[in-house]
Amino acid sequence: MTGLPRRLSALPLRSRLALLVATAVAVAVAAVAAACWFVTREQLEHQLDESLRSSKVDDVYLANLYAYCKGGTSQEIPPLPSVTVQLIDAQGTVCAAPGTSKLSVSAADVEVAERQRPYTLHTEKAENGADMRVFTSRLDVGRGPGAGSGNLALSIARPMSEVTDPLSTLAWVLVLVAGIGVVGAGAAGLWIARTGLRPVDDLAHAVAHVAETEDLTIRIPVEGEDEIARLSRSFNSMTSSLATSRDRQSQLIADAGHELRTPLTSLRTNIELLSRSDDTGRAIPPDDRKALMASVKAQMTELAALIGDLQELSRPDAAQPGPLQVVALHDITRTALQRARLRGPELTVNAELAPWYVRAEPAALERAVVNVLDNAVKFSPPRGTIDVALHRGELTVRDHGPGIPAEELPHVFDRFWRSRSARQLPGSGLGLSIVARTVQQAGGEITLSPADGGGTVASIRLPGAPQPPPEV
Template sequence: MRGLIRRLRALPLRSRLALLVAAAVAAAVAAVAASCWFVTREQLEHQMDETLRSSKVDDDYLAALFTYCKGGTTREPPRLPVPVQLVDAQGTVCAAPDATELPATEADTKVAQRQQDYALHTEKDEDGTEMRVFTRRLEVGPGPGLGTGNLAVSIARPMKEITDPLSTLAWVLFLVAGIGAVGAGAAGLWIARTGLRPVDDLAHAFEHVARTEDLGVRLPAEGDDEIARLSRSFNSMTSSLATSRDRQSQLIADAGHELRTPLTSLRTNIELLARSDDTGRAIPPDDRKALMSSVKAQMTELAALIGDLQELSRPDAAQPGPLQVVALHDITRTALQRARLRGPELTITDELAPWYVRAEPAALERAIVNVLDNAVKFSPAGGAIEVALNRGELTVRDHGPGIPAEDLPHVFERFWRSPSARQLPGSGLGLSIVARTVQQAGGDIALRPAEGGGTTATIRLPGAPQPPPSGSSRMPGDPSGS
């Protein structure tokens, strides 16, 4: 059985479907044919039994047969179309000389003994022919040639009247079932080929994509059946893969472009220093100091860019690090200290109300530092930055040139930088990292023009003004509890 299953699994799917359809139809046809044969047999046997029950034997014949059996005459009774014989209470059988005697059964004897009204059974005669026998009481009384005693009369009909039509019917049903099974197999193969043609197209599409890496392949997806759903899923998958590949290519191209600038500048400065050492012509101390400061700044920028690229190398859907309950106001205060060091000439004010959130502490601090760095970078000398935290809404407002309305939809895209910021240090990745970190913490971020000039960055994070109970990481009103 297991070997048969293995061989079936080795067949193509359409062949298996055709075989299954043929087997199912053959089983159904066989069940119907068998039911038809058994019902027909029951009906024929019932009709024969009813015919035997209703059979009448002429009294003159019975009188002649009785007299013949008693030895009163040597004249044979007339021939009847069906075998008729007499059975007495002792089970003795008497039939006409030209008729075949059938053995009397116990049931026949009981009928003759008046213990039961009739008997129906099947017996074989001397030639081995099956006969259906009906035995009933024979009331013997005054009559022509009839004496007294308990007798029964048995009337028989050959079973071939049933078996011959049943044999013919069996062959007809077998032939019909065979034709039906073959036809079902052919129909199943045709249906399998037609029904699986979309699956073949899908398989060819997958093979084409695997062979050529062509993600522009699209399959027709008409209707609402499983094949259409599978085609739509394939189209959606290839579209997503194409988009992902395009984004990857764009990321590599943008990263290469951003890396080229500091590397080129760094290479130029190092070549100047190397040429000075090779030629023995010393660079003036002030110029050398400025050159070294430029090299240090470029290396710092390059390290920051590589760090940002490493941060963005994680998939957008990747799970963040372990989430902890952290004090957003404390993290913001720490980020403000770093911002004041980077913009000592700026006036940075803060108004921070307590607020606790569930987030990855390091990633959240880096995100807030990036927002404050942008505010410091675009603020004019002697300008002011206002930072406020109220019920989970952190706002950072600067008084810089602001962001044009046409640039606002692009500020969170990777490597995007406004034309006015291209001369300033930065990689164009900071706000993209901020947006992902805030979204992973369940919040959102938005930039909008501020009244009177400048830009306001708003970060909203779910949380509570009070920390959770000791030993619990569940925030008040947070159903996740972890």
């Protein structure tokens, strides 16, 4: 039994559909044909039985037949057209006209002759082997010429060929019609399968083309609103997303290479100067050597920060947030402010933090707040002021630096993008990109806008509540 499903699964989908359609039609046609044949047989047999019940035999013919059976006459008795007639007595003796093929006598026929039942209807074989439908009823003797006394039964029979011949013809007609129907259904099913699966073929060719050429620009025409159309739209959306992802990946690699080149070049230059000094024996003045070592350390720090940011953006779970927890945004901000004050000890940081609890990944949210404060520290002038406020879920960080030109604001969250005023400062251009992703994963939003009187205002809005939920 397992071989047939295996063989079916090896067929093409259109062939399987055509075969299933043909099979379904064959079963339906066979059921209808069988029902038609049986109903017709019942009707024909019923009509034959009614015809036998209503058949009348002439009294003169019966008298002559009775006289012939008793040996009282030698007159030739011609057979009746289309029916066979015979007499049966209580002993089961049969008398039929000369030249008539006698019918077999059943026990029911004898019971009719003995007056135990009024009539019987059954099928018997004649002497010539033909199947006959027989109707046997009581016969009252003494009603015709030459009639005597005694109990007799009259059997009237007609050939079953009146039923079987039309049924045979009907069976052949049904077989022919069913065969034509099944073949036509198979051909129609194959045509429908080919027509209906043409979009699937286009999709298969497109997938094979993408697999061979890695060309993600291919698109499948979409027509209608059926399942095939939705599948085509999904494929087009998938290839578009893959193309966008590949472009972003290529851009990330190119941007990362460009950003890594600058600190590596500076680092290599400084190391070559130190190495050349050792090779030539020409000592570098202590102040210059100290400056070179400081530059090397700064470049190493910048390189390490850049690599850390790249790892943060490229880790497999970067697009999915970690376990969300209820955290106190005001506490996270206070911790971040402590780190910011260490990085800008000469700056004045004013903070007003109202309680606010949010659902977020604690480590990622703290990193985002630290990045925003680091930007404020980086762009603040010496002995400048940074204003930090948290009110009803909105965290604002305002610096008094040079600000961001209006035409550059749409790009501040792009990876590796840095404004003209920031290109001389350390940094990779990835901090705000990481901040934006973290805030969006927590269900919030971040904006940067020019501040009144100069500087920039970073606003982070996160959904939450001023009180922790009961389970915390």
